[in-house]
Amino acid sequence: MNKPIIMFDMDGTLLDLAFDDLIWNHKLPERHALTHKCSLEQSRATLYEFYQEHKHTLSWYSSNYWTSKVGVDVLKLQYEFQDKIAPRQGCFELLDHLKQQGYRCWLMTNADLASLNLKLENVNLRHYFEVIVSSEEIGYSKEFIEFWQIVQEKYPFDPAQTFLIDDTAPVLQGAGKFGIENLITILQPSTLNAPRNALELNYPAIQNLTELEPYLDQYQKEFNAKTA
Structure with a gap:
């Protein structure tokens, strides 16, 4: 039986994006204000401007750049x-x-190598994946078709x-332009935020990661019907 390759994003898909929310939206503004002796409001305004300027670029995901x-x-x-x-709901179960069903799983992340290694030190995911790619190695973030080509x-x-299962719409759009046909997003990337409205998302959305299984079963049925 010909099984599809399953590519996973890491932050907001396999891992709770609450950690990144905590770092970038709370702890960094606090530390930035302390370092530069400015108010928290000033710090947030400065960082927000930087964030908007670099969103969806390689710099956005680089610890060295932001340092x-x-x-x-x-x-x-x-x-x-x-x-x-922390892992998201259903991460290890899925x-x-x-793994038991013999699927090939790949990890495709925009996290830089240092952040990727930190996260894999804390949540034991590495052994599930045949291929692990950081956009830092590729030279393009996943939002760009060039990432997928390389x-x-x-x-x-x-x-x-x-x-491809990913919580970020521009990433799914880039992958779709490249030709990846089976695109699925995440309802609640961060437990610090409410779930998104599935009707406002342009892709099928799952909450618990085990909800992916029916999509794979359906794919397999359709594939078998085509090749019968």
């Missing part, structure tokens, strides 16, 4: 609060199921027989 930009050791800050790194050159795969 030099804002004068706070961002990676050290992440290590200070690493006990807050990955165990996929990944395919390095690790050949058929986009028509691939699933």
